[in-house]
Amino acid sequence: MTEATMTVDTRARSGNFWAMLWRQFRAHPGGVAGLIVFTLILLLVFVGPFIHTIDPNQLDIRNKNQGPSWEHPFGTDNLGRDMLAGVMAGGQISLAVGMTAMLLSLVLGTFVGVLAGYFKRIDGPLMRLTDLFLALPLLPLLLVIIMLFRDTLRSTFGPETGIFILIVVVIGITSWMHTARIVRGDVLAIKSQEFILAAKSSGMWEYRIILKHILPNVMSSIMVSATLGIASAIITESALSFLGLGFPSDFPTWGRLLFDGVNFLQITPSRVLWPGLAISLTVLSVNYIGDAIRDALDPRALKH
Numbered sequence: 001m002t003e004a005t006m007t008v009d010t011r012a013r014s015g016n017f018w019a020m021l022w023r024q025f026r027a028h029p030g031g032v033a034g035l036i037v038f039t040l041i042l043l044l045v046f047v048g049p050f051i052h053t054i055d056p057n058q059l060d061i062r063n064k065n066q067g068p069s070w071e072h073p074f075g076t077d078n079l080g081r082d083m084l085a086g087v088m089a090g091g092q093i094s095l096a097v098g099m100t101a102m103l104l105s106l107v108l109g110t111f112v113g114v115l116a117g118y119f120k121r122i123d124g125p126l127m128r129l130t131d132l133f134l135a136l137p138l139l140p141l142l143l144v145i146i147m148l149f150r151d152t153l154r155s156t157f158g159p160e161t162g163i164f165i166l167i168v169v170v171i172g173i174t175s176w177m178h179t180a181r182i183v184r185g186d187v188l189a190i191k192s193q194e195f196i197l198a199a200k201s202s203g204m205w206e207y208r209i210i211l212k213h214i215l216p217n218v219m220s221s222i223m224v225s226a227t228l229g230i231a232s233a234i235i236t237e238s239a240l241s242f243l244g245l246g247f248p249s250d251f252p253t254w255g256r257l258l259f260d261g262v263n264f265l266q267i268t269p270s271r272v273l274w275p276g277l278a279i280s281l282t283v284l285s286v287n288y289i290g291d292a293i294r295d296a297l298d299p300r301a302l303k304h
């Protein structure tokens with residue numbers, strides 16, 4: 001076992017590990033700023049509706065296309081709907097899609113990466129499968145899958161739940177490849193260490209070696225992939241909704257709000273500004289958090 005691996009493995013098992021990890025995280029200014037911004041976005045999206053209680057689908061034609069005011073801080077759209085309420089409701093859906101799709105892609109990527117890295121006989125086929133998915137044109141593939149299965153899932157689960165399941169599955173099964181490659185590389189480096197050889201010599205079953213020794217030592221890469229996966233999933237969902245292939249108009253996401261506001265850009269630019277700003281700040285803050293976690297989990301940093 002190398003000193004770096006021993007450091008991660010030993011401190012990951014001690015109660016002091018998380019305090020040390022937090023201290024290293026705080027030393028990253030961008031990560032702290034990203035955490036603060038992301039926390040504020042979560043508060044706005046999930047706590048804000050209890051303070052700003054206007055229904056995002058409430059129509060008020062007399063007050064359509066208004067600018068920011070005390071009653072409507074983000075203004076209103078062409079049907080008089082409150083934009084702040086729409087951004088908060090859309091954020092709940094966009095973040096739910098991003099986190100759920102990230103978990104799906106993370107599970108798939110980790111599963112493929114661990115199997116490919118640990119079992120040499122299936123490494124080649126699994127990596128060729130990964131290369132195949134990487135070579136596929138992502139956006140056209142997403143469009144084709146959605147067009148094929150959208151109506152079926154809508155009729156089976158309802159318009160909102162069906163589209164949610166479709167979007168999450170489509171994003172999840174098309175974004176696991178980078179996680180698989182990263183995890184495979186870490187597993188290849190770890191499985192030749194002395195503590196893995198000792199575990200094999202003791203007669204420990206393969207699945208116990210993977211669960212007890214392999215996964216804890218690749219957790220840092222998985223955590224970084226998780227943060228970056230959230231950002232990627234939010235962008236993908238926003239792109240699909242912007243193309244009109246996402247959720248229905250009465251079930252807003254940030255991408256759907258952008259799609260609905262494009263035709264009114266010259267009349268009320270704020271309709272595009274606020275959801276676009278929410279997407280940008282969320283993705284940027286999550287990326288900074290991912291960078292900080294990666295640096296904090298660096299074994300060379302944990303030694304100090």
